[in-house]
Amino acid sequence: DAGVTQSPTHLIKTRGQQVTLRCSPKSGHDTVSWYQQALGQGPQFIFQYYEEEERQRGNFPDRFSGHQFPNYSSELNVNALLLGDSALYLCASSLRKLGGETQYFGPGTRLLVL
Amino acid sequence: AQSVTQPDIHITVSEGASLELRCNYSYGATPYLFWYVQSPGQGLQLLLKYFSGDTLVQGIKGFEAEFKRSQSSFNLRKPSVHWSDAAEYFCAVGDYKLSFGAGTTVTVRA
Numbered sequence: 433d434a435g436v437t438q439s440p441t442h443l444i445k446t447r448g449q450q451v452t453l454r455c456s457p458k459s460g461h462d463t464v465s466w467y468q469q470a471l472g473q474g475p476q477f478i479f480q481y482y483e484e485e486e487r488q489r490g491n492f493p494d495r496f497s498g499h500q501f502p503n504y505s506s507e508l509n510v511n512a513l514l515l516g517d518s519a520l521y522l523c524a525s526s527l528r529k530l531g532g533e534t535q536y537f538g539p540g541t542r543l544l545v546l
Numbered sequence: 547a548q549s550v551t552q553p554d555i556h557i558t559v560s561e562g563a564s565l566e567l568r569c570n571y572s573y574g575a576t577p578y579l580f581w582y583v584q585s586p587g588q589g590l591q592l593l594l595k596y597f598s599g600d601t602l603v604q605g606i607k608g609f610e611a612e613f614k615r616s617q618s619s620f621n622l623r624k625p626s627v628h629w630s631d632a633a634e635y636f637c638a639v640g641d642y643k644l645s646f647g648a649g650t651t652v653t654v655r656a
Binding site for chain 2: 436463465467473474475476477480487488490522524532533534535536537538539540542
């Protein structure tokens with residue numbers, strides 16, 4: 433049973449560029465959440481996708497956008513990259529249900545913006 | 547608003563000694579609480595979770611945590627640490643959206 437997978441593992445971009453990160457959820461999961469983890473900090477919630485729609489959003493600008501596909505996989509897009517966007521981007525998958533979900537995380541994509 | 551505070555930034559413990567990591571949370575309703583562990587350069591691995599019921603929760607790798615509503619705490623414990631327990635530990639609270647603490651780095655000395 434494959435867990436959550438993310439690609440690429442590492443990425444280097446320059447300021448102003450755009451980037452797309454990809455995530456495949458754990459088998460049987462239908463919900464994908466994205467988090468940003470800056471160096472030395474805890475993860476910060478970006479947004480969550482369920483049924484191909486953004487359901488919840490954290491305090492991130494609209495330069496951050498996403499998509500969920502019919503097979504439940506997801507993409508995170510970041511436009512007009514800033515130096516401060518350098519971080520580990522984590523994808524988590526879960527099975528949507530009332531009264532508590534358990535999120536399982538992938539290994540992350542490390543983005544460096546120069 | 548939901549939030550988590552992990553008061554200890556760094557803890558050093560001897561191999562074989564006990565470990566306790568503190569976590570205090572703020573949440574408007576019945577909290578869903580989690581502990582995750584992160585090894586250097588890796589993603590987060592779920593250690594244990596509390597949704598309801600027994601306030602003492604058992605997890606993987608010999609870890610346990612106790613939920614205390616009166617203290618808004620969810621502290622993580624392990625009776626005897628192994629060198630492989632050296633990592634970053636994160637407490638989190640939430641339902642569809644998780645809020646994480648800043649983490650506690652655990653160093654294990656021989």
